[in-house]
Amino acid sequence: LAKTTQPISMDSYEGQEVNITCSHNNIATNDYITWYQQFPSQGPRFIIQGYKTKVTNEVASLFIPADRKSSTLSLPRVSLSDTAVYYCLVVAQGANNLFFGTGTRLTVIP
Amino acid sequence: DTAVSQTPKYLVTQMGNDKSIKCEQNLGHDTMYWYKQDSKKFLKIMFSYNNKELIINETVPNRFSPKSPDKAHLNLHINSLELGDSAVYFCASSQDAGGRTEAFFGQGTRLTVV
Numbered sequence: 001l002a003k004t005t006q007p008i009s010m011d012s013y014e015g016q017e018v019n020i021t022c023s024h025n026n027i028a029t030n031d032y033i034t035w036y037q038q039f040p041s042q043g044p045r046f047i048i049q050g051y052k053t054k055v056t057n058e059v060a061s062l063f064i065p066a067d068r069k070s071s072t073l074s075l076p077r078v079s080l081s082d083t084a085v086y087y088c089l090v091v092a093q094g095a096n097n098l099f100f101g102t103g104t105r106l107t108v109i110p
Numbered sequence: 111d112t113a114v115s116q117t118p119k120y121l122v123t124q125m126g127n128d129k130s131i132k133c134e135q136n137l138g139h140d141t142m143y144w145y146k147q148d149s150k151k152f153l154k155i156m157f158s159y160n161n162k163e164l165i166i167n168e169t170v171p172n173r174f175s176p177k178s179p180d181k182a183h184l185n186l187h188i189n190s191l192e193l194g195d196s197a198v199y200f201c202a203s204s205q206d207a208g209g210r211t212e213a214f215f216g217q218g219t220r221l222t223v224v
Contacts, residue, residue, distance in 0.1 A: 032210050043114075043200045043215025044153070085151070091210050098213055100145075100153040 004088045009105040018075045020104050022088030025069050033064060033071045036087045038103070044087060048073070075106075083108045113137050116201050116216040123191055124224055131186045131219045133201030141165075142184035143213070144176060145200040153200070159184055160206070191223045 005023040012018045024033065032051050036044040048055055050062040050071070061074040075082055085103040114135045123129050135142060143166075144156040157176045158166035164176070173189045188195060201216040 034210070038153075041218070043202065043218055044213075045215065046212040049210070049212075087153075098143075099155065102152070 004090055004101045006086075006088050006101065006104045008102060009107070011107045011109055012078055013109050014079055015077050018078050018082075018106060020073045020075075020086055020088075020106070021070055022073070023070045024088070024090045027068050027090050028092060031090045031092050033062065033068075034089045034091050034098075035060070035062065035073050036089065036098075036100070038085045038087065040084075044100070047086075049091075078106075078108045080108050080110065082106065112217075113214045114201055114203055114216040116199075116219050118219060119217060120220050120222075122222045122224065125191055125193060127191050128187070128189045129191060129221070130188070131199055131201075131221070133184050133186070133216060135182055135201075135203040135214070137203055137205075137214060138182075139203040139205050139214075140181060141204045141206055142178065142181075143202040143204075144184065144186050145202060145215075147198045147200060147218070149197070157184075157186075188221075191221075193223050196221055196223045 032049055034049040035047040037047050038044040048060050048062045050064050052064050055062045063072045085105050087100050087103040089098055117132045141160045143158045145153050146156050147153045155168050156170050159178045162178045175187045178184045198218045198220050200218050202213045204213040205211045
C-alpha cells in the first residue's frame, strides 16, 4: 500500500490558484492517484483521478510527473466555498477500499 | 434524490446500549462500506461488502456487526457502546470493489456516547 504525504494545512486568498502536492514515493505500476474533498460535517466527495501526465475536469486539474512519485492537485481561482480538507489517495487496481491519510486542510481567506 | 443516505444523522446514547445505523444507496452499486472518522478527523475503513458478502473486516471490535439484507443496504449494529465509539460514521458505495471507481459517501452519522 503506497503511503501518501501531503501538507497538513494551507491558506489561500480568494481568486488565487491553489496547488496541493502529494508525495507517494512507493506507488506501484497499477496504482491510480485519486483526490477527495471533504467539507465540514459532510462525507468525502470524489474530485479527480489520474494515472499519469495531466487530467482536467470542471473542478480541478491533476498533474502527475513521469516518475509518478508525486502529484499536484490544482484548484483554479478558489472561492470561500473551497475551504475543505483535500485527501490524496493512491488506489491499487483491484483494491477493495480507500485508505485516507491526514489530508490537507485548505482555508480560503476573503 | 440522495444517492447514499444514512439514518439517523445524530445519535446520542448511553454507554452499554445497543444501537443501529442504517444506510441505503440508490445508485445500483455492488459495493458498500462503513468508515469511521474520529475526533482527530482520521477516516478509517471498517467494513466493505460486495454483493452482500463481507470482503473487508478491518481491526474492529466484534461489538460492531454489519448486516447487508440486500445490495442496496448496509446497516451497522453496535453492541455495548463505549465512550471511545463516539465518532462520525460514514457509509459509502461504489460501482464495484475496485478502489479505482468513484465512491459516494453519505452525510455521516454523528454518534455520541455519554
